[in-house]
Amino acid sequence: MSLTSEQVHLFRHNGFLKLKDRLREDRSEKLRKAIWRNIHEEVEPAVRDPEGRIIRLSGVVDRDPVFLETATCPMVLDPLESLLGPNIELIKNRHNHATLRLASEDRPERMHRDVRQWSRTIVTVIFYLEETTVENGCTLVVPGSHHFPGVDGRLYDEAWALDLLDQALPVPMPEGGMLVIDSMIMHGVGQNRTDGTRMSMTMGYHSVDEISDMVNPHRMLVRGERPYDGNVPRT
Secondary structure, three states: OOOOHHHHHHHHHHOEEEOOOOOOHHHHHHHHHHHHHHHHOOOOOEEEOOOOOEEEEEOHHHOOHHHHHHHOOHHHHHHHHHHHOOOEEEEEEEEEEEEEEOOOOOOOOOOEOOOOOHHHOOEEEEEEOOOEOOOOOOEEEOOOHHHOOOOOOOOEOOHHHHHHHHHOEEEOEOOOOEEEEEOOOOEEEOOOOOOOOEEEEEEEEEEOOOOOOOOOOOEEEEEOOOOOOOOOOOO
């Protein structure tokens, strides 16, 4: 479903938007099973916590067809087209991961941005494969913070943003829910204070760069085409 002009305006203004559609329950179940299988089989690349437990799987679109099928289904790409235009690429070297927020983790994620400069921002979709609440560490966002200046170095805790961090708002989401964010927005996740897990998948998208004559192997065309409008003929 395409976004309304009001939804587009809200996304541009606040930097995030909850999509109305949800993943079907059977699709969420397939994703969870694929994630648990990769965790149990310790399929690399993966990120582990200090105790050695896998908490993130990287490069998921190359692990199981269900990940790419979900990331490119119409209920994802239709609203993204309202934000990015008709030519959309999925980014394989930013996000493209599944995250498991474990119970009793005592390290809340630092507030951060996913990119450094507004001219190269991406649109991120977070797929919630389990219900996310304040208690189990839902996503936190600082509304409007994507309008602030870019950063030179680290993507988190910049000096200019420290006094904004206490303005972060929790964004609880249902199982199967999808949250779209501008990756320049300051965001993070809270601490899981429950006995369960909080599982999600994150994908990044970009509109096709019509003045680039190079094919980037880390970007996958998932809708439309790759037009070239540069002044110099394509080599």
